Amino acid sequence: xxxxxxxxxxxxxxxxxxxxxxxxxxxxxxxxxxxxxxxxxxxxxxxxxxxxxxxxxxxxxxxxxxxxxxxxxxxxxxxxxxxxxxxxxxxxxxxxxxxxxxxxxxxxxxxxxxxxxxxxxxxxxxxxxxxxxxxxxxxxxxxxxxxxxxxxxxxxxxxxxxxxxxxxxxxxxxxxxxxxxxxxxxxxxxxxxxxxxxxxxxxxxxxxxxxxxxxxxxxxxxx
Amino acid sequence: xxxxxxxxxxxxxxxxxxxxxxxxxxxxxxxxxxxxxxxxxxxxxxxxxxxxxxxxxxxxxxxxxxxxxxxxxxxxxxxxxxxxxxxxxxxxxxxxxxxxxxxxxxxxxxxxxxxxxxxxxxxxxxxxxxxxxxxxxxxxxxxxxxxxxxxxxxxxxxxxxxxxxxxxxxxxxxxxxxxxxxxxxxxxxxxxxxxxxxxxxxxxxxxxxxxxxxxxxxxxxxxxxxxxxxxxxxxxxxxxxxxxxxxxxxxxxxxxxxxxxxxxxxxxxxxxxxxxxxxxxxxxxxxxxxxxxxxxxxxxxxxxxxxxxxxxxxxxxxxxxxxxxxxxxxxxxxxxxxxxxxxxxxxxxxxxxxxxxxxxxxxxxxxxxxxxxxx
Numbered sequence: 001x002x003x004x005x006x007x008x009x010x011x012x013x014x015x016x017x018x019x020x021x022x023x024x025x026x027x028x029x030x031x032x033x034x035x036x037x038x039x040x041x042x043x044x045x046x047x048x049x050x051x052x053x054x055x056x057x058x059x060x061x062x063x064x065x066x067x068x069x070x071x072x073x074x075x076x077x078x079x080x081x082x083x084x085x086x087x088x089x090x091x092x093x094x095x096x097x098x099x100x101x102x103x104x105x106x107x108x109x110x111x112x113x114x115x116x117x118x119x120x121x122x123x124x125x126x127x128x129x130x131x132x133x134x135x136x137x138x139x140x141x142x143x144x145x146x147x148x149x150x151x152x153x154x155x156x157x158x159x160x161x162x163x164x165x166x167x168x169x170x171x172x173x174x175x176x177x178x179x180x181x182x183x184x185x186x187x188x189x190x191x192x193x194x195x196x197x198x199x200x201x202x203x204x205x206x207x208x209x210x211x212x213x214x215x216x217x218x219x220x221x222x223x
Numbered sequence: 224x225x226x227x228x229x230x231x232x233x234x235x236x237x238x239x240x241x242x243x244x245x246x247x248x249x250x251x252x253x254x255x256x257x258x259x260x261x262x263x264x265x266x267x268x269x270x271x272x273x274x275x276x277x278x279x280x281x282x283x284x285x286x287x288x289x290x291x292x293x294x295x296x297x298x299x300x301x302x303x304x305x306x307x308x309x310x311x312x313x314x315x316x317x318x319x320x321x322x323x324x325x326x327x328x329x330x331x332x333x334x335x336x337x338x339x340x341x342x343x344x345x346x347x348x349x350x351x352x353x354x355x356x357x358x359x360x361x362x363x364x365x366x367x368x369x370x371x372x373x374x375x376x377x378x379x380x381x382x383x384x385x386x387x388x389x390x391x392x393x394x395x396x397x398x399x400x401x402x403x404x405x406x407x408x409x410x411x412x413x414x415x416x417x418x419x420x421x422x423x424x425x426x427x428x429x430x431x432x433x434x435x436x437x438x439x440x441x442x443x444x445x446x447x448x449x450x451x452x453x454x455x456x457x458x459x460x461x462x463x464x465x466x467x468x469x470x471x472x473x474x475x476x477x478x479x480x481x482x483x484x485x486x487x488x489x490x491x492x493x494x495x496x497x498x499x500x501x502x503x504x505x506x507x508x509x510x511x512x513x514x515x516x517x518x519x520x521x522x523x524x525x526x527x528x529x530x531x532x533x534x535x536x537x538x539x540x541x542x543x544x545x546x547x548x549x550x551x552x553x554x555x556x557x558x559x560x561x562x563x564x565x566x567x568x569x570x571x572x573x574x575x576x577x578x579x580x581x582x583x584x585x586x587x588x589x590x591x592x593x594x595x596x597x598x
Contacts, residue, residue, distance in 0.1 A: 028574065030482075030574060032482070032483060034483070034485070036493065036495070053574075111316070114315070114316045114387070114388055115316075116312050116316040116317070149480075149482045149483075150482075151481065151482065151483060151485055153485055153495040153496070154495065154496045155493060155494060155495055155496070156494040156495065156496055164496045167496060167498065169477075169478070169479040170479065171478065171479050171480060172479070172480065173479050173480070173481075178496075
């Protein structure tokens with residue numbers, strides 16, 4: 001088919017709609033809660049995107065707009081984010097980690113009413129000092145479970161010292177358990193390699209320096 | 224008497240020196256290479272260079288149809304924020320920049336489509352037009368506008384033209400980032416509802432990640448023909464999962480539901496921990512089926528660039544995962560993901576609706592040609 005004929009078919013379209021089902025363009029009656037966990041040696045970062053469907057957007061907006069002025073203030077947004085995070089449980093090796101809100105961004109009602117606006121919650125939790133070896137992180141989100149669907153995933157760690165292992169979730173993805181291993185310190189490895197390089201370079205200089213080199217002359221080894 | 228000893232000492236010193244030189248050079252290199260990305264930029268062929276020349280010519284022909292004001296509206300700097308300013312959402316829910324098809328003359332539209340056709344394969348271009356036609360079907364099924372609850376305020380403001388979101392052929396946009404060139408990097412950004420095609424051109428290399436082909440309706444009739452814009456993606460996915468043995472399926476099938484794309488718009492640079500079955504655990508026939516599924520996305524781009532990308536993906540096959548969630552009966556609801564060192568593909572029906580499919584195609588090492596563009 002030529003570009004022109006495709007253009008024509010684009011232009012004349014609109015007459016053959018017999019099989020077009022009633023359309024649903026966007027999320028309707030569900031509250032999508034998508035979480036990404038980023039695991040570091042010192043902290044766990046949470047990126048939580050909350051997207052209310054068209055049908056639940058007014059209800060979600062009402063949860064946040066507590067003074068009913070049809071505007072979301074910074075204080076209301078923060079209060080909602082803290083409330084949401086109270087429904088999140090995070091632990092490492094069965095030790096509960098307190099979660100700290102970093103930032104929250106709430107879209108306009110207009111976007112939410114179209115089923116496309118996402119509330120972005122960013123949070124972090126400090127890790128207790130962890131030894132190298134095997135560990136386990138558990139995450140559970142029960143916020144507004146009556147109307148929500150969930151996604152939760154662990155990001156590949158930026159720190160090469162951390163290697164993720166097995167992951168387990170419940171069917172609805174309320175929760176995620178990630179096994180991971182902390183291996184040798186990469187920065188230590190880099191430092192070590194640099195030191196070895198320096199020592200070797202020093203030895204090279206030593207072997208090439210005439211005064212010292214003399215000490216390696218065969219004659220000096222003779223009795 | 225000392226000569227043999229002396230010679231041996233001298234040889235030892237020489238050997239030690241050589242070893243030290245080698246170690247001093249190799250040690251930092253080895254450690255450094257472990258810290259860097261494992262996949263270098265692919266080498267490009269002369270045929271790919273010819274494709275770039277063709278795409279550049281089509282881009283210049285399109286630009287020649289524009290007035291100075293239109294050029295200003297439809298072109299951006301290569302490194303501008305426009306590069307990541309794409310979405311699957313319709314106008315009204317997301318305001319695109321660039322030139323709107325509904326505001327173009329027929330000559331400009333044809334030149335724009337000729338540019339898209341030059342950058343894509345024949346099948347890829349057909350897929351794109353099938354997606355666009357599907358949106359026109361959606362528009363007509365909904366009387367042209369939709370979105371929001373009854374009585375809800377329209378988008379207004381920067382979004383536009385009032386009264387909810389808008390669908391249809393007029394609501395696709397094209398933008399060029401950078402100056403079309405056979406040498407310097409530039410980019411074609413084309414999209415609208417359920418479509419985002421980002422083609423980065425760097426010399427002879429053409430890159431089409433990230434891109435988002437989607438479909439709603441997933442099946443419609445046009446001129447007496449049944450069209451399924453993403454029908455092969457569906458059917459080939461089911462063919463693959465059903466070609467696996469029971470033990471393989473057990474590894475591939477996730478024990479949880481996946482209701483949406485994990486790495487959709489806005490998830491640039493994110494790499495999730497892969498899951499599912501490794502392609503190395505598949506036999507040659509099953510690997511062939513997997514590559515056939517992958518080609519449905521990779522093959523949207525022109526044949527020459529797609530062939531190079533497929534070769535790269537094939538080389539990385541032992542480190543590529545296939546994961547499945549949902550029914551294994553074709554016609555049932557299912558999500559799947561293919562993830563390798565230079566590839567992420569997701570196929571995700573929306574909200575349990577088989578008539579509404581979102582997909583995403585990414586290369587975590589080379590989205591927007593990152594591997595090819597010198598910072």
